[in-house]
Amino acid sequence: MTLAGFREGYARALEWVVIVLMATLAIEVTMGVVFRTIGMSLAWYDEVASILLAWLTYYGSALAAAKRGHISCPELVAIFPPAVRLPLALLAEALVFGFFILLAYTGWSILDVLATDHLVSLPEISVKYVQSVIPVSAVLILVAEALNVPAVFAEARHGHGGGAEDKAKESSH
Amino acid sequence: MEILFLFACVLALVVINVPIAVALGIVAVIAIATVQGLASLPNIPIVMYNGATNFPLLAIPLFILAGAIMNASGISTRLIAFASAVLGFVRGGLAMVSIGASMFFAEISGSAVADVAALGSILIPAMKKKGYPKAVAAAVMSSAATLAVIIPPSIPMILYAVMADVSVVQMFVAGIVPGIIGGFGLMGMAYYFARRYDLPREEAFRWSRVAKTFKEAFWAFFLPVIILGGIFGGVVTATEGAALAVIAALFIGLAVYRELDLAHLKDAMIEGGSQTAVVMLLVATSSLLGAYLTEIQAPQQLARAVAEITTNKWFVLAMLNVLFLVLGCFLHSAAAIILVVPVVMPLVKLAGIDPVHFGLIVTINLGIGQQTPPVASVLMVACSIAKASVWEVSKVNIYFIGVLFAVLMMVTYIPITGLGLVEYFYR
Numbered sequence: 001m002t003l004a005g006f007r008e009g010y011a012r013a014l015e016w017v018v019i020v021l022m023a024t025l026a027i028e029v030t031m032g033v034v035f036r037t038i039g040m041s042l043a044w045y046d047e048v049a050s051i052l053l054a055w056l057t058y059y060g061s062a063l064a065a066a067k068r069g070h071i072s073c074p075e076l077v078a079i080f081p082p083a084v085r086l087p088l089a090l091l092a093e094a095l096v097f098g099f100f101i102l103l104a105y106t107g108w109s110i111l112d113v114l115a116t117d118h119l120v121s122l123p124e125i126s127v128k129y130v131q132s133v134i135p136v137s138a139v140l141i142l143v144a145e146a147l148n149v150p151a152v153f154a155e156a157r158h159g160h161g162g163g164a165e166d167k168a169k170e171s172s173h
Numbered sequence: 174m175e176i177l178f179l180f181a182c183v184l185a186l187v188v189i190n191v192p193i194a195v196a197l198g199i200v201a202v203i204a205i206a207t208v209q210g211l212a213s214l215p216n217i218p219i220v221m222y223n224g225a226t227n228f229p230l231l232a233i234p235l236f237i238l239a240g241a242i243m244n245a246s247g248i249s250t251r252l253i254a255f256a257s258a259v260l261g262f263v264r265g266g267l268a269m270v271s272i273g274a275s276m277f278f279a280e281i282s283g284s285a286v287a288d289v290a291a292l293g294s295i296l297i298p299a300m301k302k303k304g305y306p307k308a309v310a311a312a313v314m315s316s317a318a319t320l321a322v323i324i325p326p327s328i329p330m331i332l333y334a335v336m337a338d339v340s341v342v343q344m345f346v347a348g349i350v351p352g353i354i355g356g357f358g359l360m361g362m363a364y365y366f367a368r369r370y371d372l373p374r375e376e377a378f379r380w381s382r383v384a385k386t387f388k389e390a391f392w393a394f395f396l397p398v399i400i401l402g403g404i405f406g407g408v409v410t411a412t413e414g415a416a417l418a419v420i421a422a423l424f425i426g427l428a429v430y431r432e433l434d435l436a437h438l439k440d441a442m443i444e445g446g447s448q449t450a451v452v453m454l455l456v457a458t459s460s461l462l463g464a465y466l467t468e469i470q471a472p473q474q475l476a477r478a479v480a481e482i483t484t485n486k487w488f489v490l491a492m493l494n495v496l497f498l499v500l501g502c503f504l505h506s507a508a509a510i511i512l513v514v515p516v517v518m519p520l521v522k523l524a525g526i527d528p529v530h531f532g533l534i535v536t537i538n539l540g541i542g543q544q545t546p547p548v549a550s551v552l553m554v555a556c557s558i559a560k561a562s563v564w565e566v567s568k569v570n571i572y573f574i575g576v577l578f579a580v581l582m583m584v585t586y587i588p589i590t591g592l593g594l595v596e597y598f599y600r
Contacts, residue, residue, distance in 0.1 A: 015443050018442070018443055018446035018447065018450075019439060019442045019443060019446065021446065022234065022238060022442045022445055022446045022449075023442065025231070025234060025235070026235060026238060026416060026419045029231060029235065029412060029413065029415075029416035030416045030417070030419070030420055032413070032416075033409060033413040033416055033417065046228055049228065049231055049412075050226035050227070050228055050231070051226065053225060053226060053227075053230065053231050053234070053453070054222055054225040054226045056234060056446060056449055056450060056453070057225040057449070057450050057453035057454060057456075057457060058225070058450070058454075058457075059450075060446045060447055060449055060450025060451075060453070061194075061450045061451070061453075061454045063443075063446065063447055063450065064447050064450050064451050064454075067447065069447055069451060070192035070193075070194060070195070070451055070454070071192060071193050071194065071451055071455070071505045071507075071508065072187070072190050072191065072192040072193060073187050073188065073190065073193075073503075073547070073548055074190050075546075075547045075548065076187075076188045076190070076547060077188065077189055077190040088189045088190065089190070091189060092186075092189050092190050092191045095186065095191055095195070095199055096191060096192070096195050098199075099195050099198050099199050099202065100195075102202065102214070102217070103198075103217065103218060103221070106214050106215050106217050106218050107218035109215060110215045110218060110219065113215075131218070131219070131222050133222070134218040134221065134222055135218070
């Protein structure tokens with residue numbers, strides 16, 4: 001399998017995670033409204049919805065990383081000549097990797113500490129499972145970033161692709 | 174000084190193309206590790222997790238999803254047809270249609286980029302075909318898309334409401350009148366260009382055509398209006414209203430227009446999920462920096478420093494307007510809100526500025542920021558669709574930005590423009 005093929009498959013797998021989380025979130029909040037309206041409020045509605053939002057945030061971030069959709073300003077670095085762009089791209093990538101390696105490590109290291117905490121509305125569920133999203137998604141983001149490294153350096157070298165317009169389309173608001 | 178240094182570090186990382194969310198996180202981690210020691214690092218994942226679990230922010234993915242589903246359901250073409258029937262008879266009719274359709278679309282979408290991408294891809298080529306200069310076509314569509322963040326629902330307003338701890342509903346209501354004034358102001362400017370370039374009229378006005386297109390666009394208009402009415406009336410919260418908007422969008426797409434299939438629905442969910450994650454990761458990493466700034470009492474320090482110069486409300490507002498206009502040129506609106514609003518809120522309160530009034534000012538400022546290069550997400554999309562250069566479009570767009578600036582000044586110095594409805598209904 002080629003790198004491009006693997007990257008495409010990886011993004012597609014993350015897309016399905018996002019679809020499931022998005023659908024679950026919409027259904028859960030709607031159920032919350034319906035049950036509240038008929039006078040049978042769901043005790044776990046707020047807490048579970050907040051957890052789903054956090055999961056959507058971090059697994060969705062892995063998808064956005066795979067598609068290079070996170071908000072950045074390539075317009076500014078693009079004005080430099082390739083000789084400057086390349087070391088800057090190297091530095092930027094190193095910083096991104098460093099941040100998510102730290103997040104994966106610290107996120108993993110606290111899971112045992114959190115194992116004794118439980119959700120308020122669903123006491124049978126440990127906070128450890130809920131917060132596992134941080135180290136797991138950090139690793140997923142690292143993989144996505146690694147898959148994009150060749151494209152990032154190719155752009156820094158040649159100064160094309162993934163320009164401002166593409167970025168603007170991908171960014172949301 | 175510490176705040177300025179931290180912000181300078183964030184900007185330096187953004188300049189070398191580190192994603193803004195990661196830049197915020199890196200600076201916060203270094204600051205926390207330097208001041209509190211390495212033993213505090215295990216708090217980072219906990220703060221970042223908690224930063225992404227703020228309940229009112231749930232409205233963001235749901236409104237984004239509702240907008241994406243509505244767009245995939247063929248609503249854009251129906252809104253354009255209705256706007257054309259109502260406004261097309263005026264000289265430069267298609268420009269008027271673009272602005273009118275943007276106003277209608279704004280009640281569904283809370284994102285200016287979504288607005289310009291959905292409507293611009295249809296209307297900009299149509300305008301070019303009718304002989305509009307491509308810079309005019311792009312400028313009209315780009316500036317009109319800003320109405321999406323002023324007219325409710327609005328993603329930046331939800332973010333501001335959470336950051337400043339004010340009512341999302343009051344923020345939404347405050348945006349209605351300035352959004353409508355802005356829409357008519359932009360139409361006035363479009364008319365000026367229509368006369369200058371002798372732009373054509375569309376079809377003559379016919380009541381039968383208005384009635385026919387209205388009937389086709391009826392559900393697209395009124396389900397969002399009913400849902401927003403439910404939010405404004407306190408029947409449902411903004412988050413619950415957003416969930417109902419998703420159900421309404423599915424109903425319209427599957428049962429009424431029958432243009433929504435599984436492939437479109439899948440794309441809408443992926444788009445909604447990715448866009449949400451991009452904004453929410455910013456929120457999460459900024460909560461790290463926010464926790465540090467709160468720890469060192471930076472917002473209070475800033476408020477005291479400015480208070481030594483002045484506490485005059487109008488002068489403080491002028492300073493904040495300049496700050497946000499400059500930031501808007503360099504920062505994405507969500508990033509600017511998340512970064513700056515918590516820092517300036519103590520100052521805003523000290524100067525006696527109504528936080529809803531200030532929220533509206535921030536929203537319009539950052540709406541203008543989406544039109545001003547180098548970082549101008551909405552303008553870039555419009556230029557890309559029109560195949561025009563940013564410079565070429567900006568030379569025309571500056572006039573439309575002038576209209577939006579006039580609305581900003583009106584909202585800033587005649588507070589009743591935005592707060593009138595809020596005062597009448599909620600205070």
